[in-house]
Amino acid sequence: MSIKGIAHIAGIFEHPTRKAVDLSVAQLHAEVAAGALADAGIDKDMVDGYFCAGDAPGLGPLSMIEYMGLNNLRHMDSTDVGGSSYVLHIGHAAEAIAMGKCNVALITLAGRPRAEGMATGTSPRAPAEPAPDIPFEYIYGPTVVNMYAMAAHRHMHEFGTTSEQLAWIKVAASHHAQYNPHAMLQNVVTVEDVVNSPMVADPLHRNDCCVISDGGGAFVVVSKEIAAGLKRDTVPVLGHGEAPKHLNGGKIDLTFTGARWSGPLAFEEAGVTPADIDYASIYDSFTITVLETLEDLGFCPVGEGGKFVSDGNLISGEGKLPFNTDGGGLCNNHPINRGGLTKVLEAVRQLRDEAHPKVQVKDCQVALAHGTGGSIGTRMGSSTVILGRADA
Amino acid sequence: MSAVRNIPSPPENVEHTAFWAAANEGKLMLPRCKDTGQFFWYPRNISPFTLSNNVEWIEASGKGEIYTYSVMRRADPNYVIAYVTLEEGVSVMTNIVGCDPDSVSIGQKVQLDFQDTDGGQKVPVFKPA
Numbered sequence: 110m111s112i113k114g115i116a117h118i119a120g121i122f123e124h125p126t127r128k129a130v131d132l133s134v135a136q137l138h139a140e141v142a143a144g145a146l147a148d149a150g151i152d153k154d155m156v157d158g159y160f161c162a163g164d165a166p167g168l169g170p171l172s173m174i175e176y177m178g179l180n181n182l183r184h185m186d187s188t189d190v191g192g193s194s195y196v197l198h199i200g201h202a203a204e205a206i207a208m209g210k211c212n213v214a215l216i217t218l219a220g221r222p223r224a225e226g227m228a229t230g231t232s233p234r235a236p237a238e239p240a241p242d243i244p245f246e247y248i249y250g251p252t253v254v255n256m257y258a259m260a261a262h263r264h265m266h267e268f269g270t271t272s273e274q275l276a277w278i279k280v281a282a283s284h285h286a287q288y289n290p291h292a293m294l295q296n297v298v299t300v301e302d303v304v305n306s307p308m309v310a311d312p313l314h315r316n317d318c319c320v321i322s323d324g325g326g327a328f329v330v331v332s333k334e335i336a337a338g339l340k341r342d343t344v345p346v347l348g349h350g351e352a353p354k355h356l357n358g359g360k361i362d363l364t365f366t367g368a369r370w371s372g373p374l375a376f377e378e379a380g381v382t383p384a385d386i387d388y389a390s391i392y393d394s395f396t397i398t399v400l401e402t403l404e405d406l407g408f409c410p411v412g413e414g415g416k417f418v419s420d421g422n423l424i425s426g427e428g429k430l431p432f433n434t435d436g437g438g439l440c441n442n443h444p445i446n447r448g449g450l451t452k453v454l455e456a457v458r459q460l461r462d463e464a465h466p467k468v469q470v471k472d473c474q475v476a477l478a479h480g481t482g483g484s485i486g487t488r489m490g491s492s493t494v495i496l497g498r499a500d501a
Numbered sequence: 502m503s504a505v506r507n508i509p510s511p512p513e514n515v516e517h518t519a520f521w522a523a524a525n526e527g528k529l530m531l532p533r534c535k536d537t538g539q540f541f542w543y544p545r546n547i548s549p550f551t552l553s554n555n556v557e558w559i560e561a562s563g564k565g566e567i568y569t570y571s572v573m574r575r576a577d578p579n580y581v582i583a584y585v586t587l588e589e590g591v592s593v594m595t596n597i598v599g600c601d602p603d604s605v606s607i608g609q610k611v612q613l614d615f616q617d618t619d620g621g622q623k624v625p626v627f628k629p630a
Binding site for chain 1: 510512550
């Protein structure tokens with residue numbers, strides 16, 4: 110049994126705001142929900158499945174279902190694996206649709222870390238609930254940045270990866286962001302700009318880090334029967350994989366991510382290989398996140414990610430693997446520090462030929478979106494989805 | 502030498518009481534799965550290898566080498582966070598102290614030390630061997 114072709118992404122929406130001083134988290138969720146439903150041409154009363162993660166206020170689905178007045182719900186899922194949650198939700202929504210548990214699944218993400226002055230990348234986040242690992246980690250000052258930096262350092266040590274190679278990932282994202290009027294950072298940068306930006310946590314510079322933004326996004330996953338009745342081009346879900354990765358009892362290896370396991374599951378279900386991928390949305394909390402993920406998904410051999418991303422190979426129209434053509438988290442948007450949902454949005458745009466003409470991949474038939482949640486320095490969730498075209 | 506980062510007290514957890522009491526005596530106790538003979542980290546009373554509570558506690562030699570590290574530049578003082586691979590085979594998150602952050606390198610040999618925290622609890626850190 111497989112989810113291949115059973116569910117379609119029918120509508121998407123990315124909130125245009127990047128700083129939401131006057132919008133509550135609940136209102137942001139509702140606005141992106143309304144946007145995605147309008148894009149799909151679906152009335153809210155048709156929604157019978159709702160998916161959200163830790164960014165939703167209160168009791169997650171219970172709070173948001175009430176706020177939005179979703180009165181025909183019969184399936185809920187609040188699996189929270191950090192920023193990868195929303196890619197995972199596609200797989201879970203497709204499974205629920207395949208099992209007849211729902212026909213129209215709404216997935217939302219929203220938050221306002223800028224407006225709230227939230228401690229994000231450079232301060233240790235105080236543990237809300239005492240997880241068992243906390244006493245042995247939190248006291249040493251782990252931050253989002255220095256944890257990813259430790260992965261980068263080890264990758265450099267084992268494979269000779271350089272800061273200049275990592276910088277190419279940001280350069281490619283910036284080339285794409287110049288065409289996105291909503292992107293937080295629209296200036297094209299060079300390798301020199303990146304490596305000369307201030308060091309945050311060695312070896313990651315400021316320009317190796319994603320933006321911090323408010324806002325959010327949503328998408329609607331529907332059964333293929335419902336998709337067939339919509340005016341909109343829909344995007345079939347071809348395959349999905351999810352995997353946790355952790356410190357393995359202290360036998361650690363920070364040079365790879367859970368994509369090494371989630372990727373093959375998704376490729377196998379879709380019946381495609383990395384060579385078939387025309388466009389890839391790769392989670393880009395940091396440049397190193399992209400580099401390790403590309404290796405783990407099989408776009409290049411392990412250890413050769415640095416060479417692979419260099420010389421514009423990720424730039425649409427120039428390189429072999431156009432990636433994050435909206436500017437990604439590095440330049441466009443990383444709402445509430447969770448970049449998985451926006452990865453899905455740009456993959457859908459590419460498959461509907463609705464990316465900006467300057468970055469649209471010609472004849473884009475198969476796209477991949479990958480989410481990374483938690484920390485590649487400790488424990489993470491990885492989720493990969495492969496999407497196609499309605500007429501494929 | 503650089504300024505010393507103030508380390509907060511570890512949050513209390515009934516599962517860790519004995520571990521921290523030993524730390525106050527200058528001992529880093531490592532859990533070992535008696536079913537498999539393997540050390541593991543972080544400390545817990547359940548073996549992640551067999552899901553049994555057949556766990557014993559062995560004092561670490563205190564010798565290790567740096568697996569990876571990062572210098573946090575957006576903090577005053579700067580500090581070095583690291584994973585140190587112990588002689589016993591497990592890698593532990595820690596701070597490298599007692600040296601210039603810019604002198605730290607992957608593969609560097611380090612030695613266990615203990616640092617006082619706000620609440621008086623001693624916690625393991627590492628310094629150049």
